[in-house]
Amino acid sequence: MISGILVSFSELLDSYGMQFISGFYVTLKLLTVTVIFGFLLAVPLGLALTSRHRLVKWAARTYSMAFRGSPVFVQLFLIYYGLPALLIKYYGSIVPMQESVWWPLISSSFALASLAFILNLAAYMAEDIRGGLQSVPNTEREAAIAYGMHPLTIARNILLPSALRRAMPALFNQVIISLKATVLVSTIAMQDLMGVGSKAFSQTFDITIYLFLAVIYLAMVFGLSHIFRAIEKYAGISNKIGGKL
Amino acid sequence: MFPNYQGFGNDLLQGALVTMQLALASGLGGIAIGLLLCAGKLSGSTVPRFLCFGIANIFRGLPELLVILLTYFGVQVLLNEYSGSSFSINPFAAGVISLSLIAGAYASEVFRAAYNAVPNGQIEAAVAYGMSSARTFISISGPQMLKIGLPSLGNLWLLLLKDTSLVAVISLNELMRNAQIATATTKEPFLFYGTVAMIYIMISILTTGIINQYGKGDVT
Numbered sequence: 001m002i003s004g005i006l007v008s009f010s011e012l013l014d015s016y017g018m019q020f021i022s023g024f025y026v027t028l029k030l031l032t033v034t035v036i037f038g039f040l041l042a043v044p045l046g047l048a049l050t051s052r053h054r055l056v057k058w059a060a061r062t063y064s065m066a067f068r069g070s071p072v073f074v075q076l077f078l079i080y081y082g083l084p085a086l087l088i089k090y091y092g093s094i095v096p097m098q099e100s101v102w103w104p105l106i107s108s109s110f111a112l113a114s115l116a117f118i119l120n121l122a123a124y125m126a127e128d129i130r131g132g133l134q135s136v137p138n139t140e141r142e143a144a145i146a147y148g149m150h151p152l153t154i155a156r157n158i159l160l161p162s163a164l165r166r167a168m169p170a171l172f173n174q175v176i177i178s179l180k181a182t183v184l185v186s187t188i189a190m191q192d193l194m195g196v197g198s199k200a201f202s203q204t205f206d207i208t209i210y211l212f213l214a215v216i217y218l219a220m221v222f223g224l225s226h227i228f229r230a231i232e233k234y235a236g237i238s239n240k241i242g243g244k245l
Numbered sequence: 246m247f248p249n250y251q252g253f254g255n256d257l258l259q260g261a262l263v264t265m266q267l268a269l270a271s272g273l274g275g276i277a278i279g280l281l282l283c284a285g286k287l288s289g290s291t292v293p294r295f296l297c298f299g300i301a302n303i304f305r306g307l308p309e310l311l312v313i314l315l316t317y318f319g320v321q322v323l324l325n326e327y328s329g330s331s332f333s334i335n336p337f338a339a340g341v342i343s344l345s346l347i348a349g350a351y352a353s354e355v356f357r358a359a360y361n362a363v364p365n366g367q368i369e370a371a372v373a374y375g376m377s378s379a380r381t382f383i384s385i386s387g388p389q390m391l392k393i394g395l396p397s398l399g400n401l402w403l404l405l406l407k408d409t410s411l412v413a414v415i416s417l418n419e420l421m422r423n424a425q426i427a428t429a430t431t432k433e434p435f436l437f438y439g440t441v442a443m444i445y446i447m448i449s450i451l452t453t454g455i456i457n458q459y460g461k462g463d464v465t
Binding site: 066077086186187207213 | 302303306307308309310311314315318319322403407408409410411413414421424425428432433434435438439441442443445446449450
């Protein structure tokens with residue numbers, strides 16, 4: 001049975017190999033863009049979640065609740081279909097919209113899909129960063145204040161370095177969850193790895209296509225988690241050295 | 246003030262009901278599968294332990310959408326090959342099976358951690374009293390595992406609730422799918438997907454409140 005599956009895998013690669021490679025590239029690009037921008041957005045959000053200003057904290061909490069409380073699938077559709085529809089209503093017709101600043105975003109399905117994933121990932125990562133920030137001993141912050149440091153300097157030089165190190169495993173975990181979420185773009189007809197597979201399946205009804213995808217995605221997930229564990233180990237060692245100094 | 250749903254408001258509510266049924270059924274299935282996998286993981290013999298760790302890791306590693314499609318189409322293809330006639334399986338059943346497997350894979354880790362947190366002396370005392378292992382589980386370790394694992398199980402419940410939206414792709418008329426149908430007619434994606442997102446958030450908040458309320462009471 002296993003050899004039979006392997007034979008059909010190699011047949012699959014013969015007929016769809018190039019498409020799978022381009023799909024893999026789309027998946028990788030989507031994940032990279034999502035993780036980079038999601039993290040950049042998560043840092044200020046995480047700081048806002050621990051802010052002493054009530055309004056800032058409330059806004060960050062509402063954002064977090066909205067994006068963690070609803071499915072990323074719904075968020076993807078809300079942004080991919082909803083945002084352009086909303087803008088068309090606002091501008092009245094398509095021509096003034098094409099001249100607006102929104103056009104580069106809404107004319108690209110890649111940009112819209114990434115936006116949805118970025119906003120979602122940022123909410124989850126911000127919670128992890130908040131956890132890291134709260135585990136920084138308060139005396140460190142107090143000492144920095146006593147030195148007369150600017151709040152932004154405190155955040156950048158005192159709080160974030162140790163908070164991010166503590167949050168690292170959780171943040172890495174979110175990256176893996178994001179990788180698994182990228183398959184959703186296949187439902188908006190984007191040709192990522194899953195999209196290529198779904199299209200091939202709809203033509204052939206050959207279930208080995210999904211089995212093949214399962215193997216690939218498992219390899220990606222386990223590969224990534226091994227890399228992350230290696231990084232954590234490395235960072236853990238440098239952490240101890242830093243502690244001694 | 247109140248948005249105009251153009252007659253699709255009822256469909257959304259009905260969809261929310263199906264979503265709840267799907268999530269509850271998969272939650273119960275997930276607990277059952279989670280306990281089974283956990284028993285295997287804690288087993289003394291190598292084969293079941295290896296097998297259960299493997300199954301749990303596979304279903305935690307696979308994208309949820311892929312599991313749903315594999316279950317739905319895989320079972321269908323298998324049935325067709327063996328029976329020779331064309332079968333189509335119920336999307337609700339396929340949804341419950343796949344979501345239970347995913348939830349069970351995650352829950353097995355929660356149960357394993359919870360079991361390890363129950364003091365070993367209690368289990369030994371139960372054995373000394375001559376309790377069967379089923380009796381020990383029902384009266385001694387099970388209730389405490391539930392108590393210890395409840396916060397993590399609550400998180401899993403929220404994950405599961407959100408994952409039910411994916412069953413829309415195999416055309417089960419749950420909340421998300423009904424919003425897609427409504428959008429196709431009304432061309433109001435922002436209104437419908439926005440409303441659906443709100444409904445998910447409300448169900449999340451409500452059920453979390455119930456779980457926390459239960460967690461306050463002492464199980465023992």
